[in-house]
Amino acid sequence: MDATMSAGDIRGVLGLHTRWARVIVTLYVGVLVLVTVQTSRGASSWWPLAAGTIVLALATIGLISFAGDPLPRLPTVLVAAAGPLASACHLVAFPAPFLTPLQAWTHGAGATLFCFLCVRGRPGAAWAGFVGTAATYGFWGFSTDQGFVAGAIYVFPDAGVLLMSTFLSLTLRPNSNSILVLRESAQRRAAAVTASQAAMDERDTRLRHLDRLARPLLERIAHGPELTDAERKSCELLEAHLRDRLRAPALSDPRIDDAARVARSRGVEVMLIDDHGMDDTADTAQQWVRDSVVDTLRRAEVGDVRVRIHPRGRNVMASIFVDDQNGPRRTDFDISGRRTGD
The missing domain is CATH 3.30.565 (Heat Shock Protein 90)
Structure with missing residues (x-):
């Protein structure tokens, strides 16, 4: 487990601190950029689209980068605000109505952030971000003479996904500490078994070495006549060698x-x-x-x-x-x- 991670940090259960999590986030950010480019037809300017995508990318990276459980307050506020802010950046650049429904993709990306906010222990902030995104789309619909509800309705389907994430966090998070404790216990047992096996292997190696060197002299002492001067010297050298080891x-x-x-x-x-x-x-x-x-x-x-x-x-x-x-x-x-x- 990461040195900066507390015992009950949900990141350890979900693997959000691992290299594979960083790989997935990198791929996800690449998808955000690709979708931005593919849905840019009819946009009045490029910079709002780029700004909105950067906001979503930074929020996604922050979700797996910031330690603490639940997620600290400042990162929570920034991630919750990323959905409405990115949506506002994209909406001001697109014509009304959209040339294609996919141009409203930012609310889905925001919903993904909100789902992970729930898992990181901030369901209230996640729902606040959802409401903010719905209000942003609603205000866009109202300001473009489509109606507030016509704009906000783009976001309403995300409520089902966010509701499931909320229930998942309520069931997963209370057990996260137990899961981590069991995992650490298993790792400690495995380390102890490995250390014990290494010690036994080292002992066996030393015993074989001792047997190879000492057995002939011991058998000579036990069963042979009086030792010669050369044999006594060999015993002294062997004793010194074993002492060195x-x-x-x-x-x-x-x-x-x-x-x-x-x-x-x-x-x-x-x-x-x-x-x-x-x-x-x-x-x-x-x-x-x-x-x-x-x-x-x-x-x-x-x-x-x-x-x-x-x-x-x-x-x-x-x-x-x-x-x-x-x-x-x-x-x-x-x-x-x-x-x-x-």
Whole structure:
């Protein structure tokens, strides 16, 4: 659900905040423009037609854009006024009587807006907009000697559609919060199942890795004669490797594992610590740090090599500390993975 949407926002139930809603509105605005062009025969001027169509387009976009439930007051007033205003713009440009009944299409477009006003929790404003549109057509009929009723009658059929929308909003809106709560609950359950499955997969992967590495040595210890010096060294290297995987998962990389094992076999003391400051950084930054760790381990002949991934929120993301025959030195990396000190 959108971050700006409250728990009971009807937009979430109807999908008015989705990409598909924006696509449909774009197509609808295109239809408004097409109808304006196709029914423009006999119009005295183009600018009133363009102004009326723009008003309808902006009101339609506003219906899906403004957050809040019910629709906030100012957008409500603007959308309700769009129907009468757009109708007035078109009516002043057309001859009386119309050359074709389709030239009265603006009342239908206004009725569409009013129906969605009902759904957005503003049925009173929707009916006010309907009455305003009927009055606009009626005044046009009166001013062109056709009669008030003859003009207003164009709008009367829209009352049935608006009445159905009013009843729909009265039945749909009270249940919208329950629908959203059920939807969010289902999403949370699905996320929990996915996370649980991922954790189980990770556990199984670690167990297989541990079994592959440790089982031969454990069986050798359990059933064989006393360990040789080489086998004891292998046990020490395995213990250090498993410790690295537990303490520094962000540095659990085949190249680092191999470089650390070789460095330890040369007598280098290697310590890897991960405080998770690299978890959410870019892949390129992580790769630069890992490359530097591998290079440092491969060049180490004696002494200590200590690598630490710092906690989140620090300017320094990682540090490599080396203490050998050349003395102690430290290399830091910022959150972009670039060196900040040597």
